[in-house]
Amino acid sequence: MMDIPFNKPYLTGKETDYIKQAVATGKISGNGLFTKKCQSFFERHYGFNKTLLTSSCTDALEMAAILCSIEPGDEVIAPSFTFVSTVNAFVLRGAKIVFADSEDLTPNINVAAIEPLITSKTKVIVPVHYAGIACNMNGILDLAKAYNILVVEDAAQAIDSYYLEKPLGSLGHLATFSFHETKNIIAGEGGMLVVNDDTFSKRSEIIWEKGTNRAAFFRGEVDKYGWVDIGSSFLPSDTIAAFLYAQLEHIVDIQTRRKNIWNLYMNGLKILETKGLLTLPSVPEYATNNGHMFYLVCKDLDERSRLINHLKHQGIMTVFHYLSLHKSPYYEKRHDGRELPNSDRYSNCLLRLPLYFELRDQDVEVIIASILAFFGYK
Ligand SMILES: *Cc1c(COP(=O)(O)O)cnc(C)c1O
Numbered sequence: 460m461m462d463i464p465f466n467k468p469y470l471t472g473k474e475t476d477y478i479k480q481a482v483a484t485g486k487i488s489g490n491g492l493f494t495k496k497c498q499s500f501f502e503r504h505y506g507f508n509k510t511l512l513t514s515s516c517t518d519a520l521e522m523a524a525i526l527c528s529i530e531p532g533d534e535v536i537a538p539s540f541t542f543v544s545t546v547n548a549f550v551l552r553g554a555k556i557v558f559a560d561s562e563d564l565t566p567n568i569n570v571a572a573i574e575p576l577i578t579s580k581t582k583v584i585v586p587v588h589y590a591g592i593a594c595n596m597n598g599i600l601d602l603a604k605a606y607n608i609l610v611v612e613d614a615a616q617a618i619d620s621y622y623l624e625k626p627l628g629s630l631g632h633l634a635t636f637s638f639h640e641t642k643n644i645i646a647g648e649g650g651m652l653v654v655n656d657d658t659f660s661k662r663s664e665i666i667w668e669k670g671t672n673r674a675a676f677f678r679g680e681v682d683k684y685g686w687v688d689i690g691s692s693f694l695p696s697d698t699i700a701a702f703l704y705a706q707l708e709h710i711v712d713i714q715t716r717r718k719n720i721w722n723l724y725m726n727g728l729k730i731l732e733t734k735g736l737l738t739l740p741s742v743p744e745y746a747t748n749n750g751h752m753f754y755l756v757c758k759d760l761d762e763r764s765r766l767i768n769h770l771k772h773q774g775i776m777t778v779f780h781y782l783s784l785h786k787s788p789y790y791e792k793r794h795d796g797r798e799l800p801n802s803d804r805y806s807n808c809l810l811r812l813p814l815y816f817e818l819r820d821q822d823v824e825v826i827i828a829s830i831l832a833f834f835g836y837k
Pocket residue numbers: 514515516517518541542544545587613615616636637638639648649650
């Protein structure tokens with residue numbers, strides 16, 4: 460029997476060398492040598508205005524919520540089909556979350572569903588680029604401009620992916636990335652805040668460093684440092700950044716391999732979509748695919764459960780994803796009762812297949828053959 464896990468973190472080989480180098484500098488707290496190397500990599504490579512490494516994407520989202528000056532009663536529009544941190548960060552500051560449904564063809568937020576949800580209290584829209592595939596950003600940015608709303612991209616899954624040739628994470632006022640071990644580029648736990656709107660730059664550094672103006676002090680811009688705002692300890696130690704830097708040096712090979720695997724799945728399973736037996740990921744014309752995730756959408760929950768078991772019996776581990784947040788134990792009492800059928804459909808029917816650097820072509824072929832057999836092909 461095969462033994463194919465759902466995920467396997469990939470090490471490029473230099474991670475522990477760089478951690479040793481970070482240790483040898485004698486400064487392993489935050490904002491050290493490797494933190495600066497990683498941040499300048501992102502600024503150079505993707506043209507981001509300003510980046511700050513964080514301990515997680517969750518932390519970066521919490522920073523974003525503070526920067527947006529969320530106050531109790533403010534409203535934030537986000538998809539229901541997402542990870543809790545997308546919205547929990549705003550709930551921590553007292554926001555009310557107004558959930559929008561996903562698109563028919565992708566789990567991304569449906570732009571047409573957003574405008575009717577906007578009120579005078581709406582402060583932020585949080586598009587989530589699910590599976591690294593861009594949301595309809597021009598639609599979202601137009602609404603944001605018309606109603607004077609901020610946009611925070613949850614780009615946790617979206618490294619090295621593009622919307623009309625612009626890198627994801629460069630489009631909102633703020634954006635957040637994750638380097639959790641399940642993402643394309645990893646640090647164990649890790650994340651990053653991108654500050655595209657420069658009016659947030661100064662304050663972002665202060666919030667990052669516990670509400671102090673320490674960064675400005677070390678640049679010699681102020682002659683003493685102290686407590687000037689709210690904040691927290693959002694920066695990771697430099698050993699985390701050292702690990703991350705070893706990954707970034709291999710971003711091209713990592714992305715190439717992941718996209719190859721994604722294409723193998725797409726080509727191998729296309730016949731099932733053609734026959735109307737399931738739905739495969741749809742990449743809109745304005746978006747690229749970054750090989751973060753390959754999923755399929757079954758016709759119902761029962762079929763998905765049977766497919767998971769069928770694959771598990773052959774040693775192939777697959778997993779479903781988010782449960783609609785508007786129906787979560789925490790939020791269902793707070794939700795306004797609207798039905799969000801596409802979000803529920805993805806909750807019940809979406810299945811993620813193994814996708815990691817070391818997954819071999821022959822493994823992918825076995826997985827494809829097993830899925831074809833389940834649907835009565837071959
Ligand atoms: C992974 C993920 C997060 C959380 O990232 P962490 O780094 O684990 O905090 C948030 N949002 C989305 C969409 C994610 O996929």
